[in-house]
Amino acid sequence: MRIIAGGLEHETNSFSNIAADVETVNRIMKVGEAYIRSCTGVRCMMGGFIDECRELGIQLLAASHVNITPCDATRQDAFEMYRDLFVEQCWTAHCEAPLDAIALNIHGAAIAEGYPDVEAELLRALRARFGREMPIGMVLDLHGNITPEMLELSEVIVGYKEYPHTDTYEAARLVIRLLHEQLTQGTQFHQALVQLPWHLPPACGVTLSGPACDVKNFMAELVKTEPGLRDASFFHGFPYADFEQSGVSVVTVAETKETAERAAHRIAEYAWSRRRDFAVPIYSAEKAMDLAEQAELPVVINESSDNPGGGGPGDGTHLLREMLKRDLPGSAYGFILDPEVVQQAIAAGVGSRIDCLLGGKTDDLHGEPVALKDAYVKTISDGTYINQNPMGYGGRRNMGATVLLQVGNVSIVVGTVRQQTLDDGPFRIVGIDWQEMRILALKSAQHFKGWWTGRAKTIIPCESPGIQSADLTVFDFKHVNTSYFPLGDPEWK
Numbered sequence: 001m002r003i004i005a006g007g008l009e010h011e012t013n014s015f016s017n018i019a020a021d022v023e024t025v026n027r028i029m030k031v032g033e034a035y036i037r038s039c040t041g042v043r044c045m046m047g048g049f050i051d052e053c054r055e056l057g058i059q060l061l062a063a064s065h066v067n068i069t070p071c072d073a074t075r076q077d078a079f080e081m082y083r084d085l086f087v088e089q090c091w092t093a094h095c096e097a098p099l100d101a102i103a104l105n106i107h108g109a110a111i112a113e114g115y116p117d118v119e120a121e122l123l124r125a126l127r128a129r130f131g132r133e134m135p136i137g138m139v140l141d142l143h144g145n146i147t148p149e150m151l152e153l154s155e156v157i158v159g160y161k162e163y164p165h166t167d168t169y170e171a172a173r174l175v176i177r178l179l180h181e182q183l184t185q186g187t188q189f190h191q192a193l194v195q196l197p198w199h200l201p202p203a204c205g206v207t208l209s210g211p212a213c214d215v216k217n218f219m220a221e222l223v224k225t226e227p228g229l230r231d232a233s234f235f236h237g238f239p240y241a242d243f244e245q246s247g248v249s250v251v252t253v254a255e256t257k258e259t260a261e262r263a264a265h266r267i268a269e270y271a272w273s274r275r276r277d278f279a280v281p282i283y284s285a286e287k288a289m290d291l292a293e294q295a296e297l298p299v300v301i302n303e304s305s306d307n308p309g310g311g312g313p314g315d316g317t318h319l320l321r322e323m324l325k326r327d328l329p330g331s332a333y334g335f336i337l338d339p340e341v342v343q344q345a346i347a348a349g350v351g352s353r354i355d356c357l358l359g360g361k362t363d364d365l366h367g368e369p370v371a372l373k374d375a376y377v378k379t380i381s382d383g384t385y386i387n388q389n390p391m392g393y394g395g396r397r398n399m400g401a402t403v404l405l406q407v408g409n410v411s412i413v414v415g416t417v418r419q420q421t422l423d424d425g426p427f428r429i430v431g432i433d434w435q436e437m438r439i440l441a442l443k444s445a446q447h448f449k450g451w452w453t454g455r456a457k458t459i460i461p462c463e464s465p466g467i468q469s470a471d472l473t474v475f476d477f478k479h480v481n482t483s484y485f486p487l488g489d490p491e492w493k
Contacts, residue, residue, distance in 0.1 A: 001183060001405060002058075002099050003176065004090050005204075006035070006063035007047045007106035008082055008118065011070040011143060014111065014242035015475060016465040017363055018071040018418075025066050027388040031080075031089075035062040037182020041395040045105040045139050048172025054370040056180050063089035065105065070311040077458040079112035079121075089124045094130070101179045102126060105172065107244070108144015108159070108237035116243050116479075119144075122150055123153035135182055137175040141165070143202065146249040151191045155182060156253050159233030161216050163207045164450035166390040174231060178253065182330025189230065189253050192260035194268040197483065197490040198248040199239040202445045202472035203304045203461060204278045208453060212236075213279040218270050222263055228255035229263050234271060239472055240311060244479045272492055275485055280461060280470055285322040288462040291441075293328070295458035297438050302459065304445040306366050309420035312443065313337065315359040316366030318464030319441055320412065324370065331437030334426040335399065335413035342416050345377045345403040352377050358414065365465050372407055376438045377429040379404035389422035391452040397425060404430035411437075420444040423451035 010020065030038060039046035046065065053060040063086050068074065093099060110118035119138070126136060135155045140146070142160040150157060156178045158171045181187045205212045212234075219232040231253040239246055250268045254260035283291065285303075292299045306316035314337035323331050341356045348354050355378055357369035397467035400416030413426050417449045421442035434440055440456070442448055445468060452459065463469055472487055483490055 001058045002061060002097060003053060003058055003103055004063055004093050004099055005046065005063040005103040005105060006065045006086060007104040008066045008110065009107045010068040010074060011107050011238055011479040012073055012109060012111040013070050014072060015240060016072040016311040020068045020071060020074045020078055022081055025078045029064050029066050031064045032062050035065050042395045043169040043396060045168045045172040048169040049103055049176055052173040052176035052437055053203060053293055061093050066161055066460055070309060074112040076097055076113035077346055079115060079118065083122055083125050089130050091129050100183050103175055104136065104138040106138060106140065108140035108146060109241045111241055111243055115296045117147050118146055120149040127153055135179055137179045139171050139175050144235050145237050145241055145243055145246045146193060146251055147245050148193060151193050156189050157251050158231050158475050159235055159251060163205050164391050164447040166450050180205060190257040190260045192252045192264040194250045194264045196248040196268055196272055197492055198275055198435060198485045199237060199472055200236040200248050200278055201470040201472060204280050205236045206446045206449060208449060211274045214274065215271045219267055222266065225487040226263055228259045230254055230266055232263055239480060240468060242477055242479045244481065246480050247484055248339065282463040282470055283461060285319040285462055285464045288460050289322050291460050292439050298456055299439045299458045299460060300452050300456040301441045301462050302448055303441065303443050303462045304466060305463050305469045306443050307420050307445045307468045308418045309447060310441060310445055310468040311368055312466055312468050313362035314418045314443055315362050316466055317359040317370050318367045319462050321367065321370055323410050323441060324407060328411060328439060329409045331409055332411040332427060332437045333413065334421060334430055335415045337418050338414050338448045339416040342401050342414050345405065346380055346401060348377055350377055350380055376406040377403060378406045381429045383429060385425040385429050387422060391422065391450045398428060402430060411432050421423065422447055
């Protein structure tokens with residue numbers, strides 16, 4: 001049995017002024033055996049495909065895979081290039097020896113210029129070449145905006161259940177098992193979709209506790225007790241993808257259509273009944289620092305509104321400016337994006353002192369550059385480390401050239417590759433022992449909690465101005481349905 005895997009992962013934030021072009025897609029693309037090698041032994045989607053195929057005796061092939069750091073819509077020519085390349089790679093493999101199935105590891109909230117539903121467009125292209133008989137299974141991010149066409153053009157859709165996304169590996173293994181069962185036992189799976197008039201910001205959706213955890217547990221119990229129900233996914237959606245079908249949804253996979261539809265509506269009804277419980281406090285940088293000064297140490301402040309993992313530029317300065325103003329002993333910021341300052345510090349060398357304008361170079365919303373005077377260049381690093389977060393554990397992360405600047409009592413990690421902080425890696429690579437710090441700041445919405453929960457004594461969310469704010473009223477939506485909860489208060493039955 002032969003299965004080929006790959007796909008394009010992109011969580012589109014329509015309010016970003018960064019976009020992925022052809023050069024970006026080509027630079028980050030992984031193909032074939034190189035892709036398999038990079039994911040072997042890693043707790044990621046492809047790692048799950050690899051291990052499940054090995055266990056079931058399936059030959060796994062890899063087409064191309066692109067994981068775009070969240071930003072604005074992918075350029076049309078870049079997406080079309082990737083789409084055509086991916087389909088041709090799958091077809092070439094099929095001509096060499098027939099494929100039995102295609103497994104897609106994609107996101108669910110991707111937009112490209114001219115293609116508001118990237119996932120459905122990729123499926124359409126595959127169907128145009130392979131027909132409707134080729135089984136296609138998809139692993140989708142919990143933040144996917146799910147559309148009816150995605151279900152119509154696929155056999156099985158499995159979403160992550162956890163946020164932080166610590167179960168991508170398990171979701172991928174389940175997709176392979178279901179495809180294998182269909183191919184070997186003839187099981188025909190039925191899917192159901194319920195779309196809810198609800199927008200759920202990522203800052204409100206952590207599944208470690210609270211209402212999102214309750215919905216997750218409700219689903220798990222239903223899958224365990226409902227005969228024929230094979231999987232259920234509660235998709236939070238991604239409201240910053242300005243798309244008319246953005247929103248919360250439920251997808252089920254079952255052995256009969258009736259079971260799938262009944263379970264999807266039960267889950268949707270329960271989740272909808274809890275919608276008002278999905279709320280988080282919104283703290284400014286000043287308020288977050290006030291709380292940190294009174295909290296049990298060590299404290300982690302997460303600046304979720306400038307989360308690069310949701311499209312933020314990563315060079316926002318609101319929280320950093322407040323930390324520098326207070327100059328509290330044992331303060332560390334890890335990290336802010338600024339390639340120019342990194343190169344300036346490298347040129348000056350360790351032990352030197354520099355004056356610079358740090359951050360605030362992408363737009364005005366996330367804060368103006370911070371003028372640093374006599375900043376001490378303490379460490380220079382190549383920015384590479386092995387991820388310790390359960391989400392993608394064992395994978396290599398690369399912040400690019402990275403420096404540690406010391407300004408008074410505040411240690412500032414400055415990197416050159418836009419990404420969110422998942423664990424202590426950005427601190428560790430420049431010589432900071434987080435356990436010796438009192439206040440640590442980072443840019444992430446929830447994923448950091450996969451590692452920091454249980455280590456930090458206090459976690460404080462910071463909602464400074466940014467394009468991943470939990471306050472959806474600040475966004476000028478063009479396509480998103482603004483009658484949806486919490487922007488409106490619609491009825492749903």
